[in-house]
Amino acid sequence: KISNATIRRLSIYLRQLEEIIDEKIETVSSAEIAKMSAIKDTQVRKDLSFFGSFGVRGRGYSAKELAEKLKIILGLNKEWKAVLIGVGSLGKALSGYKGFAKHNINFIAVLDSDPAKIGAHIGDKVIERYSAAALKECCEKSGAQIAVIAVPASEAKKVCEEVIQAGFKGIVNFAPVRLHLPEEIALYSVDLAISFEHITFKLNRNSDE
Amino acid sequence: KISNATIRRLSIYLRQLEEIIDEKIETVSSAEIAKMSAIKDTQVRKDLSFFGSFGVRGRGYSAKELAEKLKIILGLNKEWKAVLIGVGSLGKALSGYKGFAKHNINFIAVLDSDPAKIGAHIGDKVIERYSAAALKECCEKSGAQIAVIAVPASEAKKVCEEVIQAGFKGIVNFAPVRLHLPEEIALYSVDLAISFEHITFKLNRNSDE
Ligand SMILES: NC(=O)c1ccc[n+]([C@@H]2O[C@H](COP(=O)([O-])OP(=O)(O)OC[C@H]3O[C@@H](n4cnc5c(N)ncnc54)[C@H](O)[C@@H]3O)[C@@H](O)[C@H]2O)c1
Ligand SMILES: NC(=O)c1ccc[n+]([C@@H]2O[C@H](COP(=O)([O-])OP(=O)(O)OC[C@H]3O[C@@H](n4cnc5c(N)ncnc54)[C@H](O)[C@@H]3O)[C@@H](O)[C@H]2O)c1
Incomplete structure (x- = not known):
């Protein structure tokens, strides 16, 4: 059972990613997401890998792909x-x-x-x-x-x-x-x-x- | 700098404690607070000790005292x-x-x-x-x-x-x-x-x- 605190973190990551995407930035590291979200880096990586998102070693995550993934997880691709x-x-x-x-x-x-x-x-x-x-x-x-x-x-x-x-x-x-x-x-x-x-x-x- | 996630947890603990107090329960353990709040026991104890609240070994916390302490921390004792x-x-x-x-x-x-x-x-x-x-x-x-x-x-x-x-x-x-x-x-x-x-x-x- 996923706690409300976990779901809230996913919502927060999505919002930070949308801000990054608006600034035309393509790649983001978990450390950057952590800093923007005021959430520990270890927690960010734990959450993202739990939900099946694996960054590219040395490269980080594609902001757009990660945002799309989070939207699907949060049910935002549905009516x-x-x-x-x-x-x-x-x-x-x-x-x-x-x-x-x-x-x-x-x-x-x-x-x-x-x-x-x-x-x-x-x-x-x-x-x-x-x-x-x-x-x-x-x-x-x-x-x-x-x-x-x-x-x-x-x-x-x-x-x-x-x-x-x-x-x-x-x-x-x-x-x-x-x-x-x-x-x-x-x-x-x-x-x-x-x-x-x-x-x-x-x-x-x-x-x- | 205390993160929003931490403050939110304190608000949640307070609400759980108020529910416990309403049920006339006097003592509560960090494990019980953790269960009611859907937050890890280790996190609950970390938060409470950070803010200076030490439960009594083997006895847990006084629900009323802990609630009062949280209210003060959250600024709820002020206008x-x-x-x-x-x-x-x-x-x-x-x-x-x-x-x-x-x-x-x-x-x-x-x-x-x-x-x-x-x-x-x-x-x-x-x-x-x-x-x-x-x-x-x-x-x-x-x-x-x-x-x-x-x-x-x-x-x-x-x-x-x-x-x-x-x-x-x-x-x-x-x-x-x-x-x-x-x-x-x-x-x-x-x-x-x-x-x-x-x-x-x-x-x-x-x-x-
Ligand atoms: N309605 C909701 O349930 C809801 C939920 C979440 C967020 N919001 C947000 O809250 C805000 C208000 O929503 P609403 O539905 O009440 O909108 P609204 O258009 O009914 O009310 C906005 C009010 O702000 C006043 N206003 C505009 N510029 C002002 C200024 N410079 N100084 C002082 N007052 C000013 C307007 O005269 C108006 O009375 C919006 O930003 C909206 O997106 C609304
Ligand atoms: N106003 C706020 O900003 C705010 C903020 C947080 C929470 N709340 C809570 O939200 C709720 C609504 O607040 P409000 O300010 O709109 O109150 P309100 O009294 O203006 O509106 C309540 C509405 O519910 C209707 N209602 C009552 N019983 C009903 C029933 N059985 N089925 C269907 N409709 C019914 C009433 O006819 C009325 O139109 C309250 O519980 C309030 O505590 C309000």
């Missing part, structure tokens, strides 16, 4: 259909975010339980009524694989269970609740506070010096 | 004043998010450049006109330490430079641009795509088996 559940402030922002399309993630439906919102337009989509049946239809008929949960914390656990019952295997959760799901469900809980802790850690440390 | 720049869909969601107050992060001002938005109310705040001078005032007079950037990608670099000139030392950036800032600035760029890559990586892997 992904997602359903957005909860079209409040956050859901509204997520549904309009152009960045998802760049990663081949496309919302095929946006669902909410608020009668005042159902039927309203958001971007080019119509908000549909949330129900276990609607979820099933998105998963089975429309082939959606990923459910994005942007409902209040009090609702998230129940929505999560219904999402799994509907057949979804992937969940990106934004609600601040701890979810303990079956092993086979790919879950990622976005915790914006962690982003802020990176900052307060450093500001705190600098003020102590 | 932080933040400024939000860009009150579009995402900014609106961020300004309304109750989760920040729980982490002692308080938006003391929300700024935008759109005349249609300036003067409008958002929650209990009034949107003020964005300018380098306004930033300086927030930083110097009001003591804001963290700037949260939620403007379009095309504006982010310039806003970032003005934020640094105004004296901010911490930035949480949501715009999808690569920012290369001076070492002394604590920067965290939130990349939601990384969250989705955790899911597509796993869904991709499962479909290959």
